[in-house]
Amino acid sequence: MLASRNPGKAAELRRLLRGVPWRLLELDQAPGGHEIEWVENGSTYLENAVIKARAVCVGTGLPSLADDSGIEVPAFGGWPGIQTARWMGEGATSTQLLQGLTARIARLSENTRRASFVCALALAVPVPGSEASVIVTESRLAGTLVTEPRGRRGFGYDPIFIPNGEQRTMAEMSQAHKDEISHRALAARQLVEKLG
Numbered sequence: 001m002l003a004s005r006n007p008g009k010a011a012e013l014r015r016l017l018r019g020v021p022w023r024l025l026e027l028d029q030a031p032g033g034h035e036i037e038w039v040e041n042g043s044t045y046l047e048n049a050v051i052k053a054r055a056v057c058v059g060t061g062l063p064s065l066a067d068d069s070g071i072e073v074p075a076f077g078g079w080p081g082i083q084t085a086r087w088m089g090e091g092a093t094s095t096q097l098l099q100g101l102t103a104r105i106a107r108l109s110e111n112t113r114r115a116s117f118v119c120a121l122a123l124a125v126p127v128p129g130s131e132a133s134v135i136v137t138e139s140r141l142a143g144t145l146v147t148e149p150r151g152r153r154g155f156g157y158d159p160i161f162i163p164n165g166e167q168r169t170m171a172e173m174s175q176a177h178k179d180e181i182s183h184r185a186l187a188a189r190q191l192v193e194k195l196g
Contacts, residue, residue, distance in 0.1 A: 001025050001033070003056035003066035008155030013067065015179055016188040020195070022063075030060045045070065045082055045120035046136050053124035057132045064132075069119040069184065071157050073145070075112040076104070084157075094156055098149060102160055106147040113145040117161060117170075119183040121191050135194050139186035154178060 002010055002024055014024050027033045038055035042048040045068040052066035070084030080087040080101070088100055105113055118140050124132040142164050149159035151171025158170035163181060170178055179185050 001030055001056050001060050001062045001064040002027060003038075003052040003064050006155075009067055009069075009184075012179070012182075012184055013065065013188065015175070016185055017192070020192060024065070025062075027056060030062070033060065036060070040068070040082075040086075042068075042082070045118055046122065046138055048082060049120040049122035050124070050134055050136065053122040053134060054132055057124035057126055061126055063123065063125045066122045066124075067119060067184065067187075068122075069117065071101070071115055071117055071161070073105070073113075073115045075108050075114070081118075098157060098159065101145075101157060102147060102149065105145045105160065113147075115143055115145050115161060117141045117143070117157075117183040119187040121184075121187045123191060123195075135191065137187045137190035137194065139183050139190060141181065141183040141186065 002013060004010060005027055010026050017024060027036060036056055036059035038052050040048045040051060042051055048068035049066045052068065053064045056064035056066065070081050072078045072081050088097055118138065120136065120138040123135045127133050143162050145160050146162060146169065150169045151159050153173065153175060154171040161170050162168065163170065170182065
């Protein structure tokens with residue numbers, strides 16, 4: 001089970017894990033899945049990923065994979081960090097979040113627009129008579145931010161993030177290239193290695 005209701009993450013994780021003999025189901029596809037809720041009150045990406053994975057594992061009785069990811073801007077003290085999807089309130093759309101961060105980035109000088117994408121993955125596996133076993137990974141992708149969104153691929157903050165060593169934003173890259181270098185791709189590869 002995928003412990004997320006984000007269709008962009010679901011599609012990306014399906015691609016990244018296509019070599020693994022799993023069928024990744026979206027949460028609302030499970031019986032009662034639409035009723036499963038959790039409170040992301042961890043202080044790190046890993047803690048939040050584990051909270052989600054455990055909640056879905058307990059709620060469905062199936063192995064559950066959770067992703068907690070965000071963007072960190074050193075010039076803002078690492079903000080928005082674990083609040084990446086929620087800093088404008090629960091009802092904010094991805095477009096509003098992108099526009100809001102872009103407006104804040106525009107006030108920074110060009111040489112202080114560094115940022116990192118961070119992704120933590122947690123896989124909770126049921127253990128009969130005990131708490132679920134959890135495997136975790138975390139990866140980072142460093143880059144810089146631009147003040148005008150570019151590209152139509154990807155989701156979230158991809159249109160303003162240029163990874164170090166690249167000229168294109170994540171939203172301008174081919175899907176295949178993004179799937180090679182992204183923070184989520186790195187974390188997924190680490191998870192597969194741990195499952196080895």
